[in-house]
Amino acid sequence: MGKPNLLLLALISTLVVLVQSEDPYLFYTWDVSYSTLSPLGVPQQVITINGQFPGPRINGTSNNNVIINVFNNLDEPLLFTWNGIQQRKNSWQEGVLGTNCPIQPGTNFTYKFQVKDQIGSYFYYPTTSLHRAAGGYGPLTVHSRELIPVPFDWPEEEYIVLTGDWYRKSHTELKRHMDNGKTIGRTDGVIINGKQGKGDGSDPPMFTMIPGKTYRYRFCNVGMKNSLNVRIQGHTMKLVEIEGSHTVQNVYDSLDVHMGQCYSVLVTADQKPKDYYLVSSTRFTKTVLMTTATIRYTGSNEPASPVLPEAPTGWAWSLNQFRSFRWNLTASAARPNPQGSYHYGKINITRTIKFVNTAGTVDRKLRYAINGLSHMNTDTPLKLAEYYGIQDQVFKYDIITDDPPADVGTKVTIAPNVITGIFRNFVEIIFENHEKSVQSWHLSGYSFFAVAIEPGTWSPEKRKNYNLVDAVSRHTIQVYPKGWAAIMTTLDNAGMWNMRSLLLERNYLGQQLYVSVLSPARSLRDEYNMPETQLLCGKVKNLPFPAPYSS
Known part of the structure; x- marks a missing residue:
């Protein structure tokens, strides 16, 4: 028997180390199709994933790689976005029409992304057409790695609460209204995890709690139009996380959860063993829409009190609650946007951009805009056009200015809305x-x-009113009527990124834009190459593959 090949053994050992050191993978296969369900008591067409509404939970750990093979069994093209997952260096997986060609009916596509340096509560939803009005959404949660201490004891169990407003009209009817230049009007009800509670004691429990134990509830507003207030009858809620950031652990009787936002709270079963209602109701609406879900203490058979806790009134209360939110600077966890995360208030601002939401009509049809420009999706995704170097054939950069004129709301024009960032x-x-x-x-x-x-x-x-010490790092922000909001960030994630209104009607009718952040080095250190499996369409469909970035 000959001597072992030392070079071969060294190579095998290196490969074993590399395989063992790679972050874990999570694999999912989704069958996306229509089902007939009755979220508000009326049968209608709902988008389900593997027969579920809401869809299956994506549940991982910081730095996990997520692989999702999506089979589109709808009758229209389809895309999903991962609301709040940063997709570091990888806008190819963002799942919006400015970056991706949609998955055609009867075909499949595999999303591949990493939840890099993130923890927290998120959700996914379809971005094509008006599919979000038909469902198709589900929870996405990311836990800290085992060696990273979390600033609270591990709860007895975690509960997902996806709540949002809902229409009885089908998504195709709502789309037809907007395509004809009309508004889609007020929503018809509120649901929790796809159901509308009757609130009369007849609903089976959605959640159970053991007396004396503490539970984590992850609330996300997955609706279309309205801010919501959530509260639990007879219980307080200790806030521990907002959109991937651990917070100072203040205690609240209720929380305002605005469109697209997610909050985590701890609730201790410290009351009399019986049933209690979790309540979700609309805020800032003339007619308050409300729903309930039943929480049952194990071993009890006493129904919940019909007297529901009242929601706060007025936007000033909501603003004061926002001001009470603080980032937990002592917590050990993955921190998003690590550059400048600890001392962001001491970084010099290099650019100030002001965005004003506007509305108007074009050819007698309603449109919503940012700084007077209403975004139009193109047959060729903007990111693909840019990557192939044919952007001049598809869109123009920086049509809007950083400081719009005072009369910006008087006129709306339609065009792809893309701004550049350094x-x-x-x-x-x-x-x-x-x-x-x-x-x-x-x-x-x-x-x-x-x-x-x-x-x-x-x-x-x-600026003298800014919180420059412990503002929460997050990915959504609400703006109250006749008011303003300010955010700060480092444009350290190269790619083409979508900034959008989370109100479905406004988003569909143009209130969104894209931020193109290019790496001057065209290096894999800054941005991944276009995947070989990327779907191609429009003007790039038959073009040869571009030269890849270098390492």
Whole structure:
């Protein structure tokens, strides 16, 4: 027998180490199709995943790799986005029409992304057409790794609470209304985990608690139009996490959860063993819509009291609650946007951008806009056009300005809305709301510091009111009527990223834009190459594969 090949043995050992050191993988296969369900008591077409509504939970640990093979069995093209997952260097997996060609009916596509340096509560939903009005959403949760201490004891169990407003009209009917230039009007009800509670003691328990034990409830507003207030009859809630950031653990009787936002609370079963109602109701609406879910203490058979806890009134209460949220700076956990995370208030601002939400009509049809420009999706995704170097054939950069004129709301034009950002610049973004309804905004690809929300209009001297020490790092921000909000972030994630209104009607009718952040080095250190499995469409469908980035 010959001597062993030492070089071969060394190579095998290296490969074993590499395989063992790679972060774990989570694999999912999704059958996306229509089912007939009755979320508000009326049979209608609902998008289910593997027959479930809400869809299956994606439940992982920080740095896990997530592989989801999506089979589109709908009659329309389909995409999913992962609301709040930063997709570091990988806007290819963002799942919006500015970055991805949609999955055609009868075909499949595999999403591959990593929940890099993140923990927290998130959700996914479809971004194509008006599919979000038909469901298709589900929870996405990320835990800290075992060696990372969490600033609270491990709860007895975790409960997901996906709550949102809902229409009895089908998503196709709602889409037809908007395509004809009309508004979709008020929503018809509120649901929790796909169901509307009767609140009369006849509903089976959705959650159970053992007396004396503590539970984690993850609340997400997955609706279409309205802010919600959530509360639990007879119990207080200790806030521990907002959208991936551990918070100072204040105790609340109720929480306002605005569109697209997620909050984690701890609830201790310290009351008399019986049933209690979890209540979710609309905020800032003339007619309050409400639903309940039953929480049952194990071993009890006493029904919940029919007297429901009341929600707060007015937006000033909600603003004061926002001001009470603070980032837990002593918690050990994955921290989003690590550059500048600890001392963001001492970084020089390199650019201030002001976004004003506006509305108007074009050809007698309703459109919503940002700084007067209403975004239009293109047949060729913007990211693909940019990557292939044919962006001049598809869109123009920076049509809007950083400081819109005072009369920006008087005229709306339609075009792809793409602004440029300089890689690794630290920017200040101001959202100004001149309207009478609460707005909610999401910036994909980043977490940002929500440093201020105030009434009135913004001016540079308002910076003296910023929280420059422990503002919560998150990915959504609400803006109250006739008010403004300020956020700060480092543009350290190269790619094409979507900034969007989370109100479905506004988003569909143009209130969104894309931020192109290019790495000057065109290096794999800063951004991944386009995957070989990327779907191609529009002007790039038959073009040769571009030259890859170098390492």
